[in-house]
Each structure stands twice: as C-alpha cells, then as structure tokens.
Amino acid sequence: MPGPVRSIGQVMKLLKPDFPDLSISKIRFLESEGLLSPERAPSGYRKYSRADVDRLRYILTCQRDNFQPLKVIREHLEMIDRGEEPPAVEPPAPPGASGGEEEHLGIGAPRGPIRMKRRELIRASGITEAQLVELERHQLVRTKRGQDWYGQEALMVCVASRRLRAFGMDTRHLRALRQAAEREAGMIEQTVLPHVRHREQAGEIASQVTQLVLHAHAAMVYDLLEH
Known part of the structure; x- marks a missing residue:
C-alpha cells in the first residue's frame, strides 16, 4: 500500500525549519534540472512521496553542508538510484572543533x-x-x-x-x-x-x-x- 503523499506546500512546511532559505521556486528549479520527479495528480498538482522528500532533503543537505554543485549531486543521486552507497554528507563542523x-x-x-x-x-x-x-x-x-x-x-x-x-x-x-x-x-x-x-x-x-x-x-x- 503506497504511503502518504504531500503537496509542495506541505513539503516546504516540513523542511523549512532545517532549510530556512528553501522556496517553492527552488524546489521547482531542482525538478527542472531532473533531480526530483514527483508524481502529478490529474489536476497537475505535484504529489511528493516520502522517498521524494528524503531525496530533496539529501540534495539540500549536500548544498548546505558541502557546497556541492548540481553536477556532483546528480552523480550521487544516480548512485542511489543504482542501489549504490553515495559519499557521506558531512555535517558542518562547529567553530573550535577538529579541523x-x-x-x-x-x-x-x-x-x-x-x-x-x-x-x-x-x-x-x-x-x-x-x-x-x-x-x-x-x-x-x-x-x-x-x-x-x-x-x-x-x-x-x-x-x-x-x-x-x-x-x-x-x-x-x-x-x-x-x-x-x-x-x-x-x-x-x-x-x-x-x-x-x-x-x-x-x-x-x-x-x-x-x-x-x-x-x-x-x-x-x-x-x-x-x-
């Protein structure tokens, strides 16, 4: 049985606390670049599954924490799609931490x-x-x-x-x-x-x-x- 789906507005509300700069236009841009492919309802509205939200979170984390360009992120996503393990996304180091x-x-x-x-x-x-x-x-x-x-x-x-x-x-x-x-x-x-x-x-x-x-x-x- 398929899991629940979310609208683009609900996805924004879910991810905004972790990614304050996230906007609907940015999500749509990532879609236009082929990094996201949510299903569409007959009315044309996007339907984001849990896998879609996790994929978006991964993309945003790569950009925020590693400043990775879309080309590199796309390569990582292709690895995920093939069932391979992509390089780990390291969290930002706090000031004074190692490194x-x-x-x-x-x-x-x-x-x-x-x-x-x-x-x-x-x-x-x-x-x-x-x-x-x-x-x-x-x-x-x-x-x-x-x-x-x-x-x-x-x-x-x-x-x-x-x-x-x-x-x-x-x-x-x-x-x-x-x-x-x-x-x-x-x-x-x-x-x-x-x-x-x-x-x-x-x-x-x-x-x-x-x-x-x-x-x-x-x-x-x-x-x-x-x-």
Missing part, C-alpha cells in the same frame, strides 16, 4: 573544481541578484581571471555573506575582511617569492604557506575572543 570552521568552508581541504555561471551561483548560495551585484561592486566576489564563470572562492564568500547578514554583518564588514585578506595575500607573496626556483613550485609552496597563515589567523581570532 575548525575553515575546514568546513573548504579552506585547506580542496574539493573538485567548481565552475558556476551567474544564475548557478545565485541559486547555490541563496543570495539575491541585488546582493551579488553589491558584492561585485565592492570587488568581494568576481569571476575567475579571464573567464566568465565563478569558482569555489566566490561561492564561499556568497554563502558567508548570506549567513553573516543574520548576525548584522553586511558588505561594510566584508570590505574590512577583504582589506585584511589583501594584506595577508601580499605578505604571502613576499614570503614565497625567495623560495621559488621553478614556476611549478610556486603553487605548491604558496598553498602550504597560505594554509599555515589561515590557521594562525583563525587561532589568533579565537584567542582574542576568549579574553
């Missing part, structure tokens, strides 16, 4: 390359077009050099910007962070340059130094907040 918040946001833990067009970045990060324009106007977010797509750094800044707004931190605060980042980047460049004999060494050494600087920066911030 720290910087690991959860992807710093020092490279993932597969992210290439997002403008609309994809907006959908994945949960910000509005106006908010992205504002971030770009202050050069807080930009496309990769010489490209028309955004990388993982842009996604991370957009997500952080959206979440920080809930605590009263806006673009003005992010500009201060950008200025600090520019100073740290300059310091890293000056530090790395004398140690690079071959061009291919530059990326590896810069990555190592950057990770150490970021870990030290995070530790100092936590230390200042505790005193």
Whole structure:
C-alpha cells in the first residue's frame, strides 16, 4: 500500500525549519534540472512521496553542508538510484572543533573544481541578484581571471555573506575582511617569492604557506575572543 503523499506546500512546511532559505521556486528549479520527479495528480498538482522528500532533503543537505554543485549531486543521486552507497554528507563542523570552521568552508581541504555561471551561483548560495551585484561592486566576489564563470572562492564568500547578514554583518564588514585578506595575500607573496626556483613550485609552496597563515589567523581570532 503506497504511503502518504504531500503537496509542495506541505513539503516546504516540513523542511523549512532545517532549510530556512528553501522556496517553492527552488524546489521547482531542482525538478527542472531532473533531480526530483514527483508524481502529478490529474489536476497537475505535484504529489511528493516520502522517498521524494528524503531525496530533496539529501540534495539540500549536500548544498548546505558541502557546497556541492548540481553536477556532483546528480552523480550521487544516480548512485542511489543504482542501489549504490553515495559519499557521506558531512555535517558542518562547529567553530573550535577538529579541523575548525575553515575546514568546513573548504579552506585547506580542496574539493573538485567548481565552475558556476551567474544564475548557478545565485541559486547555490541563496543570495539575491541585488546582493551579488553589491558584492561585485565592492570587488568581494568576481569571476575567475579571464573567464566568465565563478569558482569555489566566490561561492564561499556568497554563502558567508548570506549567513553573516543574520548576525548584522553586511558588505561594510566584508570590505574590512577583504582589506585584511589583501594584506595577508601580499605578505604571502613576499614570503614565497625567495623560495621559488621553478614556476611549478610556486603553487605548491604558496598553498602550504597560505594554509599555515589561515590557521594562525583563525587561532589568533579565537584567542582574542576568549579574553
């Protein structure tokens, strides 16, 4: 006997506490991308089964906790459809936990390359077009050099910007962070340059130094907040 089904409004009410940014338009977008396929009543209304709701919850968790692009999520869903076990979705690490918040946001833990067009970045990060324009106007977010797509750094800044707004931190605060980042980047460049004999060494050494600087920066911030 088939289990109960829900309308799209009921699904929203069920998942909204865990995913506050969820909207009907976002659910429909995921459907248009072929990630969800709920049944339709003769009247045309969507009918979400328990399996459909679980599938949607998995998609939203992948986006929220791992910032995974739709291409990767689709691959995971195909594994599920074949009866295989997809990679585990790790919950966000609390500040001060092993690895720290910087690991959860992807710093020092490279993932597969992210290439997002403008609309994809907006959908994945949960910000509005106006908010992205504002971030770009202050050069807080930009496309990769010489490209028309955004990388993982842009996604991370957009997500952080959206979440920080809930605590009263806006673009003005992010500009201060950008200025600090520019100073740290300059310091890293000056530090790395004398140690690079071959061009291919530059990326590896810069990555190592950057990770150490970021870990030290995070530790100092936590230390200042505790005193």
